[in-house]
Amino acid sequence: MFVPATRPVHEEQLVFKGLKQGLTLFVPERDTFGHWLEVLERQLNQAKGFFQGGAILVELGERQLTPDELAGLKKVLAQYRIRIKGFNPVLRKKNNPRSEKRPPASTGVLLVKGTVRNGQRLENEGDIVVKGDLNPGGELVATGDIIVLGALRGIAHAGAGGNVKAEIIAFTLAPVQLRIAHIFSRAPEERKGRQGPEIAYIKGEKIVVERL
Amino acid sequence: MAGRVIVVTSGKGGVGKTTTVANIGTGLALRHKKVVMIDADIGLRNLDVVMGLENRIIYDLVDVAEKTCRSINKALIKDKRLSNLYLLPAAQTRNKDAISPEQMVAIVDELKEEFDYVLVDCPAGIERGFDNAVAAATEAIVVTTPEVSAVRDADRIIGLLQEKEIYEPVLILNRLRPDMVRKGDMMDVDDINDILAIKLLGIVPDDEEIIISTNKGEPAVLNNQSKAGEAFRNIVRRMEGEEVPFMSVNGEPGIFGRFLKLLNGK
CATH class of the missing domain: 2.160.20.70 (Pectate Lyase C-like)
Structure with missing residues (x-):
């Protein structure tokens, strides 16, 4: 997490985590996507200079984005020269246990x-x-x-x-x-x-x- | 009875697809077969030049597909030497997307009712042009030269042909140089068969005559002095079901016999 610890706790924040697949932005499934987009914009603005471009992953959980929502997200990120390189690394892992540790199996x-x-x-x-x-x-x-x-x-x-x-x-x-x-x-x-x-x-x- | 529809393909460019189509087409026509050659290389057409028919083109494949010309026969160009040989030229100012595999099938379906052989000159590559050229074919001739890169691409093409349900393509090994094979500097027939493992239709030796004949717009198969021409005549005879021994290209008697045995043993 890159957000300074001095921030007031009551202020809502989005979580960035460094996963094995890369830096990942976690968008909670609750509330509207528009709400989180505002939070993200404020957050990025405050953390100006932290991101010097680069590509991130976005974890949405079960949330489905409309094309407009996706465009909005891309637009906000683009202001900080951030690209999206993929979605849902966590959800994918859950649905696809193949990438998890698994006993060496001979199934056929x-x-x-x-x-x-x-x-x-x-x-x-x-x-x-x-x-x-x-x-x-x-x-x-x-x-x-x-x-x-x-x-x-x-x-x-x-x-x-x-x-x-x-x-x-x-x-x-x-x-x-x-x-x-x-x-x-x-x-x-x-x-x-x-x-x-x-x-x-x-x-x-x-x-x-x-x-x- | 409907004619045979054969696509001539290779994956890699510059291995002699167009030359092969021109020579096989002419060779079959010399044997009194009714033959039409389709140039599917839209945008980079050459078959008309190799046949020396460039100046007779009025309509082309795209015109037929788009029905710009009233009938398919309007676009067919009769060869200047053989009256039973025709060319359906490619458009030069368009690209591969100008026709669809479905249109190609429709065109070929019409042609094969009238002709003994429909030969399709496939463009290099594995994209739309390949899909178009292969769409209507039920047989395939894969052309390769004795180079690792060409053989690799031929292997890829054989796999793709199988996906298109052409399971038994045959091989023409083009531009073999016996002197280099003898010295061990060039892949020989066995090396290539090891990888590709498909039936050999013919071996065409490297021959300067081909360059001359291509420039003149006269297929080498018409020239009795040309070694390559002789190879193409043999290929045509094999296509017609004759058993013709392979030319001994590398001087060691029996090596091609051995290869043949290998093939027949399968």
Whole structure:
């Protein structure tokens, strides 16, 4: 919160909080939006110089804005060179528990028949098995393991969401990038001559590749 | 029986889509097929130039879509060499949004009743122009050159074609340089097949004759001396269902045979 503590408590204020997603303005669900817009304008005016432009998030809860209300909000913020980069980071999290900490789960296997081509992206909560290749420019994202029964040349992200036990297996492992949980790695520039099934997993804080 | 509607596409620009359409169209017409080529590259039309028909354009694709001209036949330009070959040119002063996929379907539906082949020259890119060109097609020829970037784009296009329910596009590998392949400086057919894994329709060697013929507005397929022309004649024969062995481009006998076997084994 940036508001000086000396302010009288009875005066209504809007709350700014630094969340993981960024600085967020909280607009309560009670009262009219017009009321809060006035409060915001006064508040920003008093805190002049605190905001030197920048982008914020706005948390509205269940409140729906009319186009006019939204325009009004943008106008007030624009005076202080503040941009809105998104809405409802808190509400979203509530509705979408995926972004919350969650036990590494394998809920199912997505079987892909054929090649995943450049520009195609497949996601699955659980494992992904491809009966074909993953081509450069193609992307697989699984919360569990990824198995490619062909050549893996694109981007594979296993254990998305934090499962560090996830593995990536391919008959030919020649990826642009490997990602397991939060760890990213590029393949060494020259990996010719290494053919045959390989497995990638996390060891320590690194992704290691071994022959299967 | 309605004719075949084939889109020639690539994703990347400059790999030889227009040249391919001109040569295949001419080649099919030489075999007495009734062929119409549609230039779907509105705003950047070239097919008329490559065919040497630029000065005959009166109406174009957009005029047909907007019904500015009374009938589709008014806009069709008869080739100056072959009487069974026609061109429906693109508009030059408009852009891709000037027609919709639905209009394209309507135009092609009319044409395919009258022609054995409707060839659509697709613009580069994956936006509206691509959507228009692909809308009415039931078959696709993907053109690529032996460069990593072109192959990547071809791969993307094959994925997009599948979304449009064209599941078995075929490949033309254009501008292959046998000398460079031999030295290992150029991707060879196997490398490309590894990635794209679709049926090969033909390999066209890099050939100066193409540049000359493009500038003259005379497709190379008409020139019996041209290597590329020969490749296009073979492609046309394969399109017509003939089994034609692939030209040995890299000097090692059997490598293309091996490739063929690989394909047939599938």
